[in-house]
Amino acid sequence: xxxxxxxxxxxxxxxxxxxxxxxxxxxxxxxxxxxxxxxxxxxxxxxxxxxxxxxxxxxxxxxxxxxxxxxxxxxxxxxxxxxxxxxxxxxxxxxxxxxxxxxxxxxxxxxxxxxxxxxxxxxxxxxxxxxxxxxxxxxxxxxxxxxxxxxxxxxxxxxxxxxxxxxxxxxxxxxxxxxxxxxxxxxxxxxxxxxxxxxxxxxxxxxx
Amino acid sequence: xxxxxxxxxxxxxxxxxxxxxxxxxxxxxxxxxxxxxxxxxxxxxxxxxxxxxxxxxxxxxxxxxxxxxxxxxxxxxxxxxxxxxxxxxxxxxxxxxxxxxxxxxxxxxxxxxxxxxxxxxxxxxxxxxxxxxxxxxxxxxxxxxxxxxxxxxxxxxxxxxxxxxxxxxxxxxxxxxxxxxxxxxxxxxxxxxxxxxxxxxxxxxxxxxxxxxxxxxxxxxxxxxxxxxxxxxxxxxxxxxxxxxxxxxxxxxxxxxxxxxxxxxxxxxxxxxxxxxxxxxxxxxxxxxxxxxxxxxxxxxxxxxxxxxxxxxxxxxxxxxxxxxxxxxxxxxxxxxxxxxxxxxxxxxxxxxxxxxxxxxxxxxxxxxxxxxxxxxxxxxxxxxxxxxxxxxxxxxxxxxxxxxxxxxxxxxxxxxxxxxxxxxxxxxxxxxxxxxxxxxxxxxxxxxxxxxxxxxxxxxxxxxxxxxxxxxxxxxxxxxxxxxxxxxxxxxxxxxxxxxxxxxxxxxxxxxxxxxxxxxxxxxxxxxxxxxxxxxxxxxxxxxxxxxxxxxxxxxxxxxxxxxxxxxxxxxxxxxxxxxxxxxxxxxxxxxxxxxxxxxxxxxxxxxxxx
Ligand code: HEM
Ligand SMILES: [Cu+2]
Numbered sequence: 084x085x086x087x088x089x090x091x092x093x094x095x096x097x098x099x100x101x102x103x104x105x106x107x108x109x110x111x112x113x114x115x116x117x118x119x120x121x122x123x124x125x126x127x128x129x130x131x132x133x134x135x136x137x138x139x140x141x142x143x144x145x146x147x148x149x150x151x152x153x154x155x156x157x158x159x160x161x162x163x164x165x166x167x168x169x170x171x172x173x174x175x176x177x178x179x180x181x182x183x184x185x186x187x188x189x190x191x192x193x194x195x196x197x198x199x200x201x202x203x204x205x206x207x208x209x210x211x212x213x214x215x216x217x218x219x220x221x222x223x224x225x226x227x228x229x230x231x232x233x234x235x236x237x238x239x240x241x242x243x244x245x246x247x248x249x250x251x252x253x254x255x256x257x258x259x260x261x262x263x264x265x266x267x268x269x270x271x272x273x274x275x276x277x278x279x280x281x282x283x284x285x286x287x288x289x290x291x
Numbered sequence: 292x293x294x295x296x297x298x299x300x301x302x303x304x305x306x307x308x309x310x311x312x313x314x315x316x317x318x319x320x321x322x323x324x325x326x327x328x329x330x331x332x333x334x335x336x337x338x339x340x341x342x343x344x345x346x347x348x349x350x351x352x353x354x355x356x357x358x359x360x361x362x363x364x365x366x367x368x369x370x371x372x373x374x375x376x377x378x379x380x381x382x383x384x385x386x387x388x389x390x391x392x393x394x395x396x397x398x399x400x401x402x403x404x405x406x407x408x409x410x411x412x413x414x415x416x417x418x419x420x421x422x423x424x425x426x427x428x429x430x431x432x433x434x435x436x437x438x439x440x441x442x443x444x445x446x447x448x449x450x451x452x453x454x455x456x457x458x459x460x461x462x463x464x465x466x467x468x469x470x471x472x473x474x475x476x477x478x479x480x481x482x483x484x485x486x487x488x489x490x491x492x493x494x495x496x497x498x499x500x501x502x503x504x505x506x507x508x509x510x511x512x513x514x515x516x517x518x519x520x521x522x523x524x525x526x527x528x529x530x531x532x533x534x535x536x537x538x539x540x541x542x543x544x545x546x547x548x549x550x551x552x553x554x555x556x557x558x559x560x561x562x563x564x565x566x567x568x569x570x571x572x573x574x575x576x577x578x579x580x581x582x583x584x585x586x587x588x589x590x591x592x593x594x595x596x597x598x599x600x601x602x603x604x605x606x607x608x609x610x611x612x613x614x615x616x617x618x619x620x621x622x623x624x625x626x627x628x629x630x631x632x633x634x635x636x637x638x639x640x641x642x643x644x645x646x647x648x649x650x651x652x653x654x655x656x657x658x659x660x661x662x663x664x665x666x667x668x669x670x671x672x673x674x675x676x677x678x679x680x681x682x683x684x685x686x687x688x689x690x691x692x693x694x695x696x697x698x699x700x701x702x703x704x705x706x707x708x709x710x711x712x713x714x715x716x717x718x719x720x721x722x723x724x725x726x727x728x729x730x731x732x733x734x735x736x737x738x739x740x741x742x743x744x745x746x747x748x749x750x751x752x753x754x755x756x757x758x759x760x761x762x763x764x765x766x767x768x769x770x771x772x773x774x775x776x777x778x779x780x781x782x783x784x785x786x787x788x789x790x791x792x793x794x795x796x797x798x799x800x801x802x803x804x805x806x807x808x809x810x811x812x813x814x815x816x817x818x819x820x821x822x823x824x825x826x827x828x829x830x831x832x833x834x835x836x837x838x839x840x841x842x843x844x845x846x847x848x849x850x851x852x853x854x855x856x857x858x859x860x861x862x863x864x865x866x867x868x869x870x871x872x873x874x875x876x877x878x879x880x881x882x883x884x885x886x887x888x889x890x891x892x893x894x895x896x897x898x899x900x901x902x903x
Contacts, residue, residue: 105457108457109380109381109453109457112453112456112457113380113381113449113450113452113453116449116452116453116483117449119483119484120445120449120483120484120486120487121487123483123484123485123487123488124487124488124490124491127487127488127491127492127521127524128491130520131491131495131506131517131521134514134517135506135512135513135514135517138505138511138512138513138514139512140505140510140511140512216498216502216503216504217502217503217504217505217511218505218511219505219511219512220505220506220508220511220512220513220514221512222505223495223498223499223504223505223506223511223513224506227494227495227498227504227506245883245886249886249887253889258889262886
């Protein structure tokens with residue numbers, strides 16, 4: 084167990100600090116497993132959505148509702164945030180704390196932008212289209228799938244923000260590095276899920 | 292206090308055991324009440340509503356809160372020892388998994404005193420479980436209680452996977468792992484891929500009931516059959532989550548008491564993997580009668596029957612292990628031997644049910660009830676009894692009484708067959724399940740009476756077991772390292788009960804049945820793989836407990852968010868989700884504290900180790 088705080092500054096931090104301790108390696112492995120479970124979770128939500136996507140119960144349908152430019156903008160923002168989190172991990176591997184912090188902050192900001200667009204989108208549907216949770220089976224499935232993803236994004240934002248805070252007073256150590264690495268894995272995962280949502284919910288909703 | 296903050300897998304095992312035992316008792320009481328109601332035709336001991344609540348809670352309690360934690364208790368007690376590890380990969384998560392399970396279970400059972408238990412069956416089929424037909428809070432307790440308990444199971448599953456992947460002693464390759472470790476590994480994998488499905492199902496049902504969503508409401512475009520798909524895509528793998536650990540236990544007990552290697556070890560491993568894989572392919576055999584059509588029914592029928600092949604391999608391997616061995620019928624081995632024919636009978640009725648046209652006759656009759664009790668009670672529960680008697684000295688340092696153990700076995704197994712064997716015939720004669728009474732003179736009367744008497748006899752077996760535990764707990768803890776004298780695996784190389792660090796020195800594994808291998812080479816102990824050194828231990832913490840309390844409060848708050856209260860303050864707190872928010876704040880606050888203060892644990896130094 085190491086308690087050193089300023090290993091990065093001393094140059095004693097290994098190249099892949101997230102895998103330097105057994106605990107770190109365990110954490111990364113367990114997080115892969117956890118993402119496997121998350122994949123089943125979203126898979127079930129997708130299956131539900133596909134089963135119910137045409138059950139509009141007289142309410143608005145996907146085709147009437149969706150406004151692709153807005154969703155495309157949100158998609159773009161989220162994809163860029165994945166890229167910035169890759170840069171963050173690369174900075175971490177170079178032991179460059181300042182860059183690491185800046186890339187993480189940028190990732191959080193992009194995440195907030197995405198979330199803002201999503202909240203705006205939902206509020207338009209609810210207020211102007213009379214499309215709420217109770218409208219139809221389609222609406223229930225839509226809000227649950229997309230909302231679950233949104234909640235994941237919100238959680239990710241809170242989590243990474245906290246890690247940024249920890250980074251500034253604990254520094255980069257073999258204890259904080261696995262946390263940062265794992266949060267980046269999580270962030271990529273929700274990005275990948277979004278790509279599926281974009282395709283299955285929005286594109287398919289427009290054309291099918 | 293010690294028990295609330297512990298992160299030691301051996302103590303968590305004991306917590307799981309007591310909690311599971313408690314819920315098992317509640318479920319057993321519910322079963323007895325059900326059987327009293329059915330003892331004679333047109334009985335008015337219970338009314339229909341209470342009966343529905345009892346069968347629902349009996350099934351739910353037994354599966355999720357009774358046998359699952361006892362399985363987890365044995366896994367926690369044994370797995371780190373069997374693979375030569377000092378602990379599980381994530382001791383903190385291990386404690387968290389236990390506490391979320393316990394608080395989920397408590398929430399579910401609060402329904403009895405807070406205005407009505409769940410009443411839509413343990414499968415909660417829509418539309419019965421919708422707010423139209425189930426008007427109390429019962430099903431809300433089901434969805435939210437199970438959700439919280441399920442979280443604990445998922446955490447436990449991930450923990451065991453990581454533990455088995457990374458913490459095996461040097462030399463213990465996968466193909467040298469004891470069978471119980473193997474089945475735990477595969478079971479955990481099934482948990483990981485099956486539980487998220489029920490998580491989603493429970494969320495959808497909660498949303499239907501509390502937020503007015505339309506997933507399963509036909510009137511809003513929803514589909515009740517969707518619930519069945521989601522439920523069974525979890526539910527069928529769940530029955531393998533239950534039975535595979537029992538297979539593992541039997542595969543430990545039989546070789547030990549036959550003084551022989553497990554016959555066909557590698558075929559056992561592959562059969563286990565195959566069963567797990569097929570388990571995910573067959574869920575719709577629970578839905579033959581929902582109108583999926585002949586093609587789907589035929590495919591699911593065939594894939595279901597395929598499972599009989601790896602299962603059959605296992606049965607023959609156990610028989611071949613005993614064949615020509617020096618078999619000793621100790622209590623654990625009696626239970627293991629009793630398991631084999633009983634479970635086989637359940638498998639045979641399973642294959643009968645898997646034939647779709649036949650299932651149209653059997654479905655929702657007592658034939659199905661007989662089938663799943665043969666596999667779950669005759670399989671899993673006998674397996675758990677075998678495991679508990681077998682590992683009790685390791686867990687507590689005291690041997691259970693052999694003569695009382697044999698009494699437990701005979702009363703339980705005779706009672707079991709009396710209860711459920713006759714139910715096959717009741718089912719074939721047309722007695723429906725989940726109906727609270729029946730008319731006289733349909734030839735149901737005598738068989739139901741026999742069944743109820745059998746249930747009481749099983750209850751007697753349970754009481755003898757409890758007496759055995761009580762008497763044993765008053766004896767001195769003097770069990771040796773290897774109290775059965777023929778132990779084959781690593782847990783028998785260390786003291787009973789083990790010290791908190793398990794192994795003073797991590798052992799070097801040189802083959803399957805590592806300890807037996809050393810014994811046959813004339814050694815009395817394992818060769819260590821490392822010098823005696825300082826051992827790192829995780830610190831005790833109440834954070835898992837606090838986090839679970841938070842989730843519990845949040846669950847209650849959400850459940851009552853749409854209720855009207857006489858009291859203005861209560862309405863304000865619940866209707867504005869303030870209680871929910873407080874609960875979540877407690878949980879996330881505790882998580883935050885955990886993340887801010889690094890837990891560096893503590894060390895046990897070599898001098899202390901030697902000083903014992
Ligand atoms: C060869 C192995 C097995 C086969 C072929 C099989 C087949 C089936 C089929 C077709 C049904 C549906 C009956 C109906 O509802 O009409 C069923 C029900 C059931 N089986 Fe099995 N089964 C097997 C093993 C097991 C095992 C190992 C367990 C548990 C440890 C189990 C637990 C259950 C339960 C709980 C139900 C009833 C579910 C309910 O409706 O409440 N089965 N089985
Ligand atoms: Cu099944």
